[in-house]
Amino acid sequence: MSVLLIAEHDNAKLKPFTLNAITAASKMNTDVHVLIAGNNCANVAKEISSIPLVKKVLVCDSPNYQNYLPENLAPLVTKVSEKYDHIVVSANTFGKNFMPRVAAALDVSQVSDIIKVISSDTFMRPIYAGNAFATVKSNDKKKCITIRPTSFESAEKSGGSAEIEKVEAVNVPNTSRFIKREETKSERPELGTARIVVSGGRGLESGDNFKLINDIADKLNAAVGASRAAVDAGYISNDHQVGQTGKVVVPDLYIAVGISGAIQHLAGMKESKIIVAINKDSEAPIFSVADYGLEADLFTALPEFLAELNKLNTIQK
């Protein structure tokens, strides 16, 4: 039977991680159907119908799905999933929020945050914040799966013409109300999805010194991260924390400055494509995972780094 994928969108446009989830879903079964639940979301349906990997688009248009409250969304997904073997969504705050409700309603044990599809019932997923990889086989008849978007390529966006079918809304419990959403108004990219992350640790010695990190981040259009030690010392707020108890990041470039490399920090960044470590302690564990290590005092190295970057004609955005 086919795969049902739940699209993430803002009622006007598709969110990009849906494309990664479509790739993952197509590895479970090539007959990928996408459900869009939203309010006045016809444009999103059109956008999805042109994705070549998508064979059918199901649209449920109702004010009840405007803000994708899980109490409202889960009963719809549960009903639509009757005809499917796999129910798939990206493992971000959108998917994590409602998919376990669907799994519970179907009496299915969910497989969370997979990084590889081995077969239609066997998947690889990180455990212990990526310190180990588990290969797991789901014995449930139906499978509820969330996928880690950064582990799958994003699907081609144009060239397809899948049929669009309407789906009736289902009753909602009216137990929760959306009040507002405040998108982080930072000039910098979001930590979880940034292409480059520059992080500071206890070596920065004060919150004011994070300016050195911010300057580099601005130059590289990077997000700013921090070690737990820097957060605990009060140098920076904990939404910047990278690590097992903070955010797990997988950027193309991760620059760790004045971070020794405690286990719990490494767990949050060691899957980054290129890692740079700047630290004055030659024995710091961070050097064991760094592609490029610079043994230097950060207070001289960072201004030099900025000066060198300023010399470059172009910097990738």
Add this chain to the structure above:
Amino acid sequence: MKILVAAKRVIDYNVQIRVKDDGSGVHTDNVKMSTNPPDDNAIEESVKLKESGKVKEVVAITIGEDKAQETVRKALAIGADRGIHVKADSYIEPLGIAKILKKVVEKEKPDMVFLGKQAIDDDCNQTGQMLAAMLNWPQATFSSKLNLKDKSLEIVREIDEGLETLEVNLPAIVTCDLRLNEPRFASLPNIMKAKKKPMEQLIAKDMGIDLTNRIEQLKVEEPPKRKAGIKVANVAELVSKLKNEAKVI
């Protein structure tokens, strides 16, 4: 009002995980165990609500082997009033855990159930949401700010794009983010007092719930090791490598 707060005993977040050579899992013998970090936030918030006078009773629950009682004792030392230990000697998936909690909720009838947003061992991020679905309650996941009203709860939650504010009717499930509060340490006198607080024991397999795991763990392995990198002599060389060799800037 009454809160049931659930906590899990996990390998301490500072311990370097070691995968067993036979691929059957990770080493847990003689490894330091602690309360799952976001569960500490859940316990802290429950106790703060009690201290504010809005909540009358906080009941702490854990599910696991005998040693998991330490997790409940710690919650009692922080300020929970009584504890429940559901004895289970082997791993139970979040679906089974949610079913056990549902049974306890039906008996205890709390106004809210607090949990951490995710356990740092199996990283499933499911239990709170599953419990909410089974009870047909609303949920406030990844909560970083709470405002308890008479019949509802206003919460700010962490989402990928920033923050979201919701209002949920009571009873409700709350899963806690690390930003919700700063968990306190238990004082020695409170640790002593906690030893006298009541702790009820239930046996998971005698609760009349099918706890058969649905997911087979075929293999656990080390993630691929990173190739050893190089040391660069100075900042100019670093920038040149990033630009011309790694091509990331």
